[in-house]
Amino acid sequence: MTWSDLSRRRVWLPLLFLAGWLSTAHAETPREKEQPERPNVILILADDLGYGDLGCFGQQKIKTPNLDRMAAEGMRFTQAYAGATVCAPSRCALMTGLHGGHAPIRGNQEIKPEGQLPMPAGTVTVAHLMKQAGYRTALIGKWGLGHPGSASTPDKMGFDEFFGYNCQRLAHEHYPPSLWRNSEQVPLDGQQYSHDLFTAEAVKVIRDNRSRPFFLDLSYTVPHQKLQVPDLGPYADEPWDPKLKTLAAMMGRLDRDVGTIFALLKELDLDRKTLVLFASDNGAAYQDELFDHSGPLRGRKRDLYEGGIRTPAIVRWPGQVPAGVVSPQVWAFWDLLPTLADLTGQPKPAATDGVSVLSAFRTNEPVDHPPLYFEFHEGGFQQAARIGDWKAVRRRARGPIELYDLRTDPAETRDLAAEQPDQVRRFEKFFEGARTESPHWPIREQPRARPAAAKPAAS
Template identity: 35%
Template sequence: MPRVSAIRFALICFALLLPRYLDAADTKPNFVIIFADDQGYGDLGCFGSTKIKTPNIDRMAAEGRRFTNFMVASPVCTPSRAALLTGCYPKRVGMHQHVLFPASTKGLNPTEHTIADHLKAQGYATACFGKWHLGHHPETLPQQNGFDTYLGIPYSNDMNHPDNQGKPRVPSDELWKNQESAITLWNTPLMENEKIVELPVDQRTVTRRYTDRAVDFIKTNQDAPFFLYLPHSMPHIPLYVPADVYDPDPQNAYTCVIEHIDAEVGRVMDTIRELDLADNTYVIYTSDNGPWLQFKNHGGSAGPLRAGKGTTFEGGQRVPCVMWGPGRIPAGTECDELVGTIDLLPTIAAITESPLAKDRKIDGMDVSGLLTGTWDQTPREEYLYYTSRGAIEGLRKGKWKLLVKKKTPPRNRPNAKVPPPEILLFDLSQDIGEQTNLAAEKPELVASMRSRMEELDAEVTANAREPWRK
C-alpha cells in the first residue's frame, strides 16, 4: 500500500474508532451495593470464618479490597439503612428511634436525597430488590426515594402483615426443621413497587428471587449506567433456604443461609463478568449491623469483636465490608482506616464527578481515595455511636473510643437516684475486642471526648430534619 494511502487508511480508522473511545471515557460507572441483614464481622471466609464457606465473596476480596474498620450508623435495621442511603446519622433524618413495624406511621422522608436520587438524576437506571424497612406506606417506598423499580419485603422477615399480630411462638430450631413454616406460620408480604404481590412471601426462595431480578436488571441495563441496591432480608431470623441447598441440621442453619447468600452473590458477579462490565462496575458487599447473638446457631459471629446487634460495642456496628472494582480498586488489599456507610453517598458523588447539593447537611465524607488506594489516611477523624433507640452513647476519635452508658433506676423504684453512667475508654488500635477500660487512667481524654461527643450530637439534634409522618 502506498504511504499516503496507508496514512489515509489509518486516519479513517481513527475517525471511526474515536467516538467509541470518547463514549467509553464518558461512561459513568455502575454501582452495586449488596447489604446483608444481621451478618457479623466474623461470618465470611475472608474475615476469618473457618466454618462458613464463602468462595464468591472471598474472590471479591482477592480481586478487591477488604475494609476492616467499616462502620454502620446504628446497631439495628431501620436507622442503619437510612444512614446508608442518605449519608447521614439516622438522627439527622429522623429515623433513629429503633425499627419500623407494620403499624408504624412514619418512614424515610422522600425529600431526603438518597444515593438512588443522586444517580437517577444523572440518567442511571435504579433498582432495589430486597428488604426495604424504611416505611411501608406508598409515600415512603423505594420509588419515592429514587428507585425506578422495587421488589422485596417492606420490613423484617419476622414481621406480619398488617399489624404484626399472629407471629409464631416456635423455637428457631423447630422453624428450621419445618421449612414450610415460611408460608404456614408467617404472614410477611412481598411487594412489587407499591403493591403486595404475594402474601405470605415464600421465604425459602426469596433470596434467590431477589437475585433473579438483579441479574435481569443488569442484563437489561448493560448498555447504560445502573445502580443496583440488593438488601437481602437474611440472615435475619427466621432462616429459610431453597430445598436444593437445605441442610436439615438446625446447628448448621446460619451457615447454610450465609453460604446460600454467597452463591447468589456469585450469580451477580458472574453476570457482571460475562457481560464485560467488570472494568466499569463497583460492587460493595457489607451488612446492616452485627450478629444477633442471642439466637446462637441462628445468629452469626462477631469474630474478635465484643458483643453484637443492638449494642454500641464494635460487634454491633463494625461490619465486614468488601469493595470490588477491577482496575480502580487494588486487588488483594486491605484498608484499616475508619470508614462508614454514611460515606458511600459522597464517595459515589465524587467518583461520578457529580457534586452533592449544598442545601442540606450530611455527615458522610468522600473517601474515594481509600477505595483506589491513593490515600493512606481517612479524612474521617470522628464517628458518633448512637444506641438502637437513638440516644448518643459514644465517640470514636482516631484510635480512641469512648462510651458513656447511662443507667436507669430499677423498675420497681422509679424515684430511686439515677446511678452514674458507666464510662468506657478503649484504644482500638491495641484492643479491638474492647476488653481493657482505660477511662480511669486518662480522665482528661475522657472529659475532652465526652464534651466533643455532646457538641457533635447537639449539632445533629439542632439541625435534624423530620421524617415522613402519616
C-alpha cells in the same frame, strides 16, 4: 454457574432544595457526554451478618468462597462501620449520608399494620444522587424506611424500580405471602423463598440495564431471622444443632448468589465496568461458640461495641480498586453518598456527615476521617463515638463513659477512662454537640439497658 466457577445538618431539607437539586435528573448533562464509561454500582447488603462470618474475615466453619474471592480480587476493609447497630437507622445512614445524631431515623419504630416510621418528604438519598447522574436506580430486597402510602417509599426516594419488602418486620418471614413491586402488592403462594426471588430480580435488572449505567441496591434479608432455607446444602450432615445448620446454609446461599451476580457481570462484559460493594447492615444477631460471629470483636447486634457496628466490608472494581489489599481505612455507611457523588462527578450535598473515601478505594491512600458517632434507643439511650483510635461508649443517658484504645485493644477489653481523664472530657464535649434533638428520638433519662456485652478473652 457461579462466579467461583469462572476462573451537622438536618435531614428534613426544604422541598425547594430537593426540587432544584433534582431538576435535571432526567436530562442529559454535559458531564454525561464527557464520561460515557461511568461505572455501574452494585451495593450488596447482608442482614445481620457478623464481622467474623466470612472466610476472608476469619470464619472457619461456614464456607464463603465467592465473597472470599471478591476480597482477593478487591479490597477488604477491617475498620468499616455500619450506620447503626440495628436495621432501620443503619439503612437510613446509608441512604442519607447522615449519622445517627442527625438522621431522621435513629431506631426501629414500627407503624402498624405494615411498615416503619418514614423519612420526611424531601429527604435526599443516594438513589436521588445516582438518578441526578443519569443512572437507572433499583432497590431489590428490604426497605424498612417507611410504610406503604407514606412519603418514604422507594419510588418516592429516588428508586426507579423496587421489588421486595416494604416492612422490615414482615421481612422476618422468608416465605412471604406477598411482596411489593413499586407501589403494588404482589401476592405469593407462601412457597417461594424471597432471597431466591431477589437474586432472580437482580439478574433481570442487570440484564435490562446492561447498555446504560445503573445503580443496584441489592438488600438481601439473610441471615436475619427467621431461620429458614430451602435446603441445608453442604451442612446437612454436619453434627451441629439444626438451627446452626440452617443459619450456615442461609449464609452459604448468600455467598452462592453473590457468585451468580459476578458470573453475570462477566458474561455481559460488565465486570470491569462495575463497582461492587458488599457489607452487612449491623453486627450478628446470633451468639454461639461454633461460628464465633463477631470474630475478635466484643459485642453483637444491639451493642455499640465494635461487634455491633463494624461491618465486613469488601469493594471490588477490576482495574480501579487494587486487588488483594487489606485496608485499615476507617469509613462508615454515611460516607457512601459523598463517595458516589465523587465517583459520578457531582458536588457533595451540603447536608451530609460523610466524606468521600473514593481515593482510599482506588489508591489505598488513607483518608483522614472525622469522628464517628452512633446512638441507640431500644431500652434506653446509648451513645458511642470514635475519634482517631480512641473509642467511647456511654451505656445510659448522661452516664459514665467507657474509653478504649482501638489501636492496641480492638476487642475493647480494657476500660481506660480512669487513666485518661482528658480523653473522657473530650468525648463528653463531643457527645454534647454530636446530635440534634428529635421529637421521635428523645434522650431517655431512665433507660433499661441490657447487660454489658461479654468481653473477649484478651490475646
